[in-house]
Amino acid sequence: MALFEARNIHKRFGSRVVLENISLAFEEGQISGIMGPNGAGKSTCFHVLTGQHKPDRGEVLFDGQRISGLPPQRIARMGVSRSFQLMNLFDDTVVIENVMLALPAFRERRLKAMSAVFSDTALIDRALVVLDQVGLAVRAWDAAASLSYGDRRALEIAVALAAEPRILFLDEPTSGLGAEATRRLALLVRRLRERYTIVMIEHDMRFLFELADRISVIHWGQVIAEGTPAQLGDNKWVRRSALAEATHA
Amino acid sequence: MISLSDIPARPSAWITPPMIALALLLLAAPDLLPAIGLYQYLGIEIAIWIGFALGFNLLFGYTGLHSFGHGAYLGIGAYAFGLFQHHVAVSLWGGLLAAVLAAGIAGALVGAFLSHRRGIYYALLTIGFGQIFWFLAMKLHRVTGGEDGLLGIPRPPLTLGPWQVSLTDNRALFYFAAALLMIVVVLCWRLANSPFGRVLQAIRQNETRARFVGYEVWRFKWAVFTLSTMIAGLAGSLLAMAQQSAYPDVMSLHQSGLIVMMVLVGGGLVSFWGPVLGVVFYFVARDVLGGLTETWLLWYGLIFMAMVMLRPEGLAGMLHDLLRRSRPRQPSAAPAPATEAV
Numbered sequence: 001m002a003l004f005e006a007r008n009i010h011k012r013f014g015s016r017v018v019l020e021n022i023s024l025a026f027e028e029g030q031i032s033g034i035m036g037p038n039g040a041g042k043s044t045c046f047h048v049l050t051g052q053h054k055p056d057r058g059e060v061l062f063d064g065q066r067i068s069g070l071p072p073q074r075i076a077r078m079g080v081s082r083s084f085q086l087m088n089l090f091d092d093t094v095v096i097e098n099v100m101l102a103l104p105a106f107r108e109r110r111l112k113a114m115s116a117v118f119s120d121t122a123l124i125d126r127a128l129v130v131l132d133q134v135g136l137a138v139r140a141w142d143a144a145a146s147l148s149y150g151d152r153r154a155l156e157i158a159v160a161l162a163a164e165p166r167i168l169f170l171d172e173p174t175s176g177l178g179a180e181a182t183r184r185l186a187l188l189v190r191r192l193r194e195r196y197t198i199v200m201i202e203h204d205m206r207f208l209f210e211l212a213d214r215i216s217v218i219h220w221g222q223v224i225a226e227g228t229p230a231q232l233g234d235n236k237w238v239r240r241s242a243l244a245e246a247t248h249a
Numbered sequence: 250m251i252s253l254s255d256i257p258a259r260p261s262a263w264i265t266p267p268m269i270a271l272a273l274l275l276l277a278a279p280d281l282l283p284a285i286g287l288y289q290y291l292g293i294e295i296a297i298w299i300g301f302a303l304g305f306n307l308l309f310g311y312t313g314l315h316s317f318g319h320g321a322y323l324g325i326g327a328y329a330f331g332l333f334q335h336h337v338a339v340s341l342w343g344g345l346l347a348a349v350l351a352a353g354i355a356g357a358l359v360g361a362f363l364s365h366r367r368g369i370y371y372a373l374l375t376i377g378f379g380q381i382f383w384f385l386a387m388k389l390h391r392v393t394g395g396e397d398g399l400l401g402i403p404r405p406p407l408t409l410g411p412w413q414v415s416l417t418d419n420r421a422l423f424y425f426a427a428a429l430l431m432i433v434v435v436l437c438w439r440l441a442n443s444p445f446g447r448v449l450q451a452i453r454q455n456e457t458r459a460r461f462v463g464y465e466v467w468r469f470k471w472a473v474f475t476l477s478t479m480i481a482g483l484a485g486s487l488l489a490m491a492q493q494s495a496y497p498d499v500m501s502l503h504q505s506g507l508i509v510m511m512v513l514v515g516g517g518l519v520s521f522w523g524p525v526l527g528v529v530f531y532f533v534a535r536d537v538l539g540g541l542t543e544t545w546l547l548w549y550g551l552i553f554m555a556m557v558m559l560r561p562e563g564l565a566g567m568l569h570d571l572l573r574r575s576r577p578r579q580p581s582a583a584p585a586p587a588t589e590a591v
């Protein structure tokens with residue numbers, strides 16, 4: 001059975017139907033890719049899967065348990081982490097605190113209101129380990145707002161990792177990154193796949209086809225094609241957008 | 250630039266140099282104030298409002314929750330203290346407890362309505378609830394005395410085991426208020442720099458992200474709101490003792506706006522100590538400007554507007570810049586913000 005499953009998800013905003021009837025399954029230990037044109041409903045689908053929106057119909061199952069309808073913080077605590085397409089960081093503070101706040105060990109400490117945070121070396125070491133995974137340990141004590149765009153993307157992933165998730169949702173992790181940063185990100189994702197189940201939305205086809213085990217194509221709020229990268233190479237829509245991408249590049 | 254979320258030099262310290270400075274100033278205040286042409290009672294007012302402002306800023310500055318109806322809880326504390334003296338017993342500790350509990354219960358109820366809201370809806374609801382309490386204080390004439398106020402509130406003596414100290418003298422009452430204030434200061438400081446406080450700040454910075462890393466955001470918002478109303482209630486009980494009466498006017502929208510102005514002018518958005526500076530500045534301005542012109546509030550309003558537009562980091566930010574300029578070898582801590590290319 002798949003680790004994470006969405007069954008017949010339907011979502012509309014007012015009269016605008018964004019997700020028609022989406023069913024997806026993500027296997028443990030795999031990288032699942034989601035692609036599709038702008039406005040297809042990919043991010044909305046992530047929002048529904050991670051609790052930001054409730055589906056109007058259908059259900060979401062994580063590890064056999066129904067999670068649709070639960071608030072995002074509950075779903076997050078069960079081991080579902082996500083990054084955002086538009087970055088979503090704690091910008092008034094240092095890099096390391098972004099990660100510390102997401103550590104389960106930190107979360108459990110909230111009621112010990114009087115214990116100091118930044119003198120707890122165990123907590124800090126744990127955060128440094130996470131930052132090191134994305135290559136940001138040297139910037140740990142810099143202001144989060146001072147990071148370059150690429151580093152902010154990396155921090156976004158680090159925050160998601162800090163929660164020690166079982167499944168990681170990444171919404172367009174390469175968006176806005178240059179070729180070099182994209183290469184580094186590919187290396188990182190490859191390393192992460194050994195420890196996490198990963199689902200990512202991606203426009204960069206080369207990146208996605210290189211990394212993903214399975215890919216689902218979403219269009220008009222529906223899954224129009226699904227398969228391994230090799231199987232999807234023949235898909236009409238995929239070929240057309242690959243062509244478009246090649247002519248753009 | 251400084252920020253509320255700067256990590257303090259010694260984050261685990263209970264007592265910091267600014268606290269010692271404040272304690273020394275408070276110790277000296279009863280002699281200092283008359284020496285600079287002011288009067289003793291002013292010290293009591295300032296101590297009360299500083300406590301109120303620090304608790305308020307946990308909500309307003311640290312968590313970024315904009316309450317414009319907080320005067321209500323100051324008032325509830327004052328009435329609860331007075332009513333306790335009139336109807337239950339003449340007791341200092343009993344009155345304080347009643348005030349903190351009454352304001353806290355009101356705050357907890359209101360907080361339950363507020364805490365799932367954000368932004369303008371949150372602010373509007375705080376105003377609405379504030380107005381309800383103010384209206385009740387005006388209309389429940391039999392209980393509160395209405396517009397005439399609740400009069401004849403005694404200043405019960407301070408009893409600690411075998412000791413008993415009268416608080417009828419303003420100097421004694423001031424030292425009592427100052428001692429309570431120092432407890433509030435240490436409590437707020439520790440809280441602001443605890444994991445709990447850091448989560449509050451995370452909620453200010455990015456409520457959505459805070460939820461997605463697993464925090465029950467609304468519970469934190471509820472807890473900090475309730476805590477700030479309890480501190481307001483404590484301040485209110487001292488106010489009742491100071492004035493020996495309680496009036497609905499502290500619960501009005503106008504007075505609720507004042508605490509916001511004090512906190513902003515002082516720099517509560519960037520510094521723990523901002524509210525302290527803001528309160529002192531307000532009361533000194535009131536008495537000094539007020540001695541010169543009847544239209545002093547107009548001038549204070551103009552200062553407030555200039556501050557918001559030109560120096561949103563307030564007095565605390567200005568003081569910080571001043572201190573840094575006099576110590577030029579300090580490394581500049583302000584990195585250039587990254588440009589968003591989304």
Ligand SMILES: Nc1ncnc2c1ncn2[C@@H]1O[C@H](COP(=O)(O)OP(=O)(O)OP(=O)(O)O)[C@@H](O)[C@H]1O
Nearest residue numbers: 013016018036037038039040041042043044045085
């Ligand atoms: N909260 C909302 N209310 C109304 N419409 C929405 C809402 N969120 C998304 N939509 C609409 O749903 C459609 C799908 O949006 P979504 O962000 O899911 O697309 P996407 O596939 O992620 O696109 P992109 O590749 O540009 O990120 C869009 O037309 C968008 O305008």
Ligand SMILES: [Mg+2]
Nearest residue numbers: 042043044085
């Ligand atoms: Mg999207």
